[in-house]
Amino acid sequence: MTGGEATGGGVAGGDTDRRAYLTEHLDAVRSRLLDACRAADRDPSGVTLLPVTKFFPASDVAILRDLGCREFGESREQDAAPKVTALREAPGDDVRWHMIGHLQRNKARAVAQWAYAVHSVDSLRLVDALQRGVDRAREDGVRDTDLEVYVQVSLDGDTHRGGVDRGELDAVADAVAQASGLTLAGLMAVPPLESDPDAAFADLAGLHQWLLRSHPSATGLSAGMTGDLEEAVRHGSTCVRVGTAILGPRPVTSP
Template sequence: MSGEARRAELAANLERVRERVAAACAAAGRKPEEITIVAVTKQYPASDVRLLAELGIRDIGENRDQEAAPKAAECRDLDLTWHFVGQLQTNKARSVARYADVVHSVDRMRLVTELGRRVRAAERTVTCLIQVNLDPDSEQGVLGPRGGADPGDVPALAEAVEAEEGLALGGVMAVAPRQGDPREAFDRLKTVAEELQARYPHATVISAGMSGDLEAAIERGATHLRIGTALLGNRRLIVG
């Protein structure tokens, strides 16, 4: 596909996503301006990131450091906010700390400590979202690991993030369980978010909702949507 054709495809997809966001906001009594679309560009090349930037997308999400690091470097001339949205191993914290502006998947104390250490070494500031596990079945391995802290562990993790120089507490993130009504899951996340904001008023981010459930997420208070397939199409493997 030519660059011009790909740009037209992305523009049409983005228009449809924005229409969905606008409709969901209208139904929920919210404004579209309250919603940040994070384009999840995993398995897509840096050229797509550039096209999305031309179309007005400033927030880019990646879930694998091996792919994200070179892509962020290739696009360093663009004024973008890079979001790391995948599960983060502590041995990748050093690399992620060099380019990520927001890490959505902070879910354990060891990661908080290591990420803080690596961010200070890089002389940067990174916003952290605490990933909340909304899927009780994942604890028994019924549906496989999804990542995330138990809701009861969120206050202690938030305190740890606040105590780490170089880390800023931004709010919470969650992935809806594969089964069940996503609205019920996002209701639980909203409760956790409200409790967190009561103590840390600046922690206003609720990262929830993807291509298939963005309407439910907006209805339940999401501020950031992680959109991949609806924007970029079905995943196709790229080299790198």
């Protein structure tokens, strides 16, 4: 396929320069991730690279899919939904979408229509909203699998930045595990501002080990971004969420 050809379903394949840019930067991040796994004596197959395509067009997703990516992160339902529709129309679609941004309860029903996983669940009320959303998606015939849920935990107690206080982690995790249509995948966290990522991810790893005592199947750990994926992998991350290092600076206007 040349850079200007379509990938099907009206999703433009992107121009040649954009394809070359994404190829170069994806290769560089894959190399970083491989090196991080080797340094941590971990099997690279145990760590998912999740390109974060928020603010970028469906054509970029199509290029990355051509380059072997099958899972993508989005943070706003209103931006994600058109991309999901466009990629569904592409032949052989096998893409999984992850909601990684803050999720309002009134968007839960819409997100349950397309998301494979939600990484930012941080309240009992959101758990309930997602359960009802999954039930409705099944009634509508657009979903036949459970929704994978990562409970986002606040490492510094500042829940205004997202994440449940660690004192409430057990209750939210239990609610997810008991909800029909939801599967407790594990934990997610973002290091506090100006914190030492190594220390933050060590703290998160300790919380994860604590969670596994009561929920042994919740083995997922969504941690690490462009600037700290090596530290996250060292402390057990199973999913690194990388945007800027692959796609570049945010566009002046979002799609």
